[in-house]
Amino acid sequence: MRDRASILHLDLDAFFAAVEQRDKPSLRGKPVVVGGTGGRGVVSTASYEARRFGVRSAMSTREARARCPHAAYLSGRFEAYRSTSAAVMGLLRSVSPLVEPLSLDEAFVDLEQADLPDLEVATVTAFAEDLRTRVREVTGGLTASVGIASSKFLAKIASDLRKPDGLVVVEPGTEVALLHPMHVSVIPGVGPATVERLKRAGIHTVRELAQVGEDELVRQVGRSLGHGLHQLARAEDDRAVVPDRETKSVSVEGTYEHDLTDRRQMEAIVVRQAGEVARRMRASGLSGRTVSLKVRMYDFTTLSRSATLPAPTEDAATIARLARTLLADLDTSGGVRLLGVGVSGLADWVQEDLFAALDEDEGAEDEPTAAPPAEQPEEAGARPRGATWAPGMDVVHDEHGRGWVWGSGRGVVTVRFETAETPPGPVRSFPADDPALHRWHPPAPQDDGQPAEQ
Structure with a gap:
């Protein structure tokens, strides 16, 4: 444990859904669900408007539609998420060389390596407020929740306390007081099954967990998890912020x-x-x-x-x-x-397939997925193979300009013509094989000399 609140955890709020709302003006302030859109699809991210109806990540799309039938269900655009994430991670690396990304939408930052006059609570609070403002600027309006504490464990918990668009700084010496009244499920690794086992042992809060000996916890939940719970229940976490390493x-x-x-x-x-x-x-x-x-x-x-x-x-x-x-x-x-x-x-060379091809139904559009489906490898300006227009996909029409797929089926594709820079636009339908309608890709970034994604 550090003696200063010097580890920052930043989490972009409802990231995939927020990017879709940013780029699609007609969806701002409305329920948006990103993930698999087929019958066996799984929700990846739900906007806060959709969460009010009980929609959450890893829920089946079928159940999500039952809870919130009026939401926009989109298949996801990895390119947009990746470029937005890169802008945020670049910003974080500009303030500290020690940045540990956990995923596209969250990262730890070591403030001991940042250019700060001191690590007093007032100083890191002002720094975090400015950082959140800069995140909004580089992402075109996305919000981030930030937690700062003396350990990675507490920083991540703090960032969840005032979501969305919140900031919590855990003052040194208050970690246990903050943690102990919380339910045991706040601790990483304590899922429904572990919660039930602890409940049968009369353990509901972190305070009750901290009163149990390590040997008893190991007996209850196993050696690896039991040892971890024994430490975290006492707010003991000395893990360092480990920056991502460049790999080929x-x-x-x-x-x-x-x-x-x-x-x-x-x-x-x-x-x-x-x-x-x-x-x-x-x-x-x-x-x-x-x-x-x-x-x-x-x-x-x-x-x-x-x-x-x-x-x-x-x-x-x-x-x-x-x-x-x-x-x-x-x-x-x-x-x-x-x-x-x-x-x-x-x-930089390729050998032909070494294994048999996948069965035709593997990876089909209605397979369940807890992440947005991968973008198909068509070139910009081409129609998707088989004229499959995925909901949310960026398109451009020779006459009407840029827009996104509102829906498709029975040989028809419906497009709403709008972009992040325009007001909500009109909706028009076209034959799925309309030669004037094409897929749209953002311009490729300038070559930075790197051979591939690192």
Whole structure:
């Protein structure tokens, strides 16, 4: 534990949904749900307007539609999320060299390395207020919730206390007083199953948890989790902020608010992620030999598995099949908080498929997913393969200009013509094969000399 509140946790509020509301004026202030839109889809993120109806991440899209039928259900635009995240992470790195991204929408920042005159509460509070203002500026209006404390554990808890658009600074010496009245589920790794086990032992609050000996906790919930709970219940956390390391790899991962337990859902997510990794590799003219799978368990234990091919590939089916094989070797019955697929050992040449192609229904649009589906690899200006217009997709019409897909089906696609810089626009429908309607991509960023996403 540090003797100053010098670790900052920043969390962009309802990130995917907020980006959609930013870029789609007609959706501002209205319920928006991002994720799988098919019959077996899963919610990735819900706007705060949708959350008021009980919609949450990892909920099935079918249940979300039942709770909030009037919401806009969008399939997601990874390019927009990635570019917005890059702007925020760049801002954070400009204030401190020690930035530890946890996902696209959250990160820890070590303020001991920031250019601050001191680390008094008033100073870090003013710094955080200015940082939140700058986040709004670089993202075009997105809000962030910030927590500052003497440890990563307390900083993350603090950032959740006044969501959305809040700031909480935990003064040194008050950590235990803040933590102990809270329910045990506030501690990372304490999911529904652990809550039930602790409840049967008469443990409901963190204070009650702190009064239990470590040996008893180990007996109740297992060695790894029991040891962690014993420390965190006493606000003991000395983990350092570890900056991301530059690696020659391409990877995609997602962190989920509610633990994933459905094996089929996890497999579908891995297939989606493999498709996105392959798309980004193809866009950079790269291939790779080593496929890796990253899994963060319910108790925050992180597992990594990898397998190396005899020759490089950039084929989505090959990457997906190998990633699913790696997943099959892991026991995920306790719940999973993060899944990720990556490829390393990059090269600038490609070997043809080394495995059979995926079955036609693997990775289909109605597969469940807890993250927005990967963008399809069409070039800008092209129609999606099979004229599949995903809800929320950016498009441009030769006559009417830019807009986004409101909905499609039965050979018709409906588009609302508006952008982040315009007022809410008109809605028009076209034949799905209208030659004047094209997919739109943002201009490619200038080459920074990097061969691929780091």
